Amino acid sequence: MTRTPSRRVAPPRPSPLLSGLLVVLALAGSLSGCSSLGGTDEANFVVGDGTVVQIPAEERTDPIEIAGPSLEDEPIDLADLRGEVVVLNIWGSWCNPCLAEAPILKEASEQVDASFVGMSFRETSFENALAVERRFGIEYPTIADTGPGVLALGRYAPRSPPSTYVLDTRGRVAAVISGAITSAGTLEDVVEDVKADDG
Structure with a gap:
């Protein structure tokens, strides 16, 4: 039996228009990240789009254990806030x-x-972080952490800031907002939903 040699078919080449579009998308992706300025190995971070993910009460994991000094060197322990809904915002100056x-x-x-x-x-500088708080009149405390503390958030640990977590009254992650919050009303709605589903 004679076998006919198989022919190799070259994959189709993208059109010049498609190639140009792919380049534009790649550049846009590289520009959308949060870039650290010195002291953090110049890593680029992909920023979330503000998507809200809510975790039903029966699926929430153990309480989050995070403690440390504030930017003003005052002690902060999330365990002290059990019984309250907590909004934890991860950010950098x-x-x-x-x-x-x-x-x-x-x-x-x-x-x-x-x-x-x-x-x-x-x-990179807690002085810079304090300057940001003063600039915007933020009065709630910020835990002075260089990054490892976010590992306490387990599977919800952020890849990049900003990320915001709403903890239920037992200290468990009940909602995650990846990316910048776009309105106070959105956050208020999430908090109210967490309170209604707090189990």
């Missing part, structure tokens, strides 16, 4: 989306019935 959401978080902290706590992420 070097992160532009974090700065963009800062006035919204300030507004939310004055309107939303929850305890607010910040936590620094790969912070």
Whole structure:
């Protein structure tokens, strides 16, 4: 039996228009990240789009254990806030989306019935972080952490700031917002949903 040699078919080449579009998308992706400014190995971070993920009460994991000094060197322990809904915002002074959401978080902290706590992420200078708080009039405390503390969030640990967590009254992650919060009302709705589903 004679076998006919198989012919190799070259894969189709993308059109010049498609190739150009792929280049534009690649550049846009590289520009959308939060870039650290010195001291954090110049890593680029992909910023979330503000998507809210809520975790039903029966699927929530163990309480989050995070403690440390504030930017003003005062002790903070999330365990002390058990019994309250807590909004934990992970941010850095070097992160532009974090700065963009800062006035919204300030507004939310004055309107939303929850305890607010910040936590620094790969912070290059705690003095810079304090300057950001003063600039935006943020009065809730921020835990001075250079990054490893976020590992306490387990499978919900952020890849990049800003990320915001709503903890239920037992200290469990009940909702995650990846990316900048765009309105105080959105955060208020999430907190109210967590309270209604707090089990």
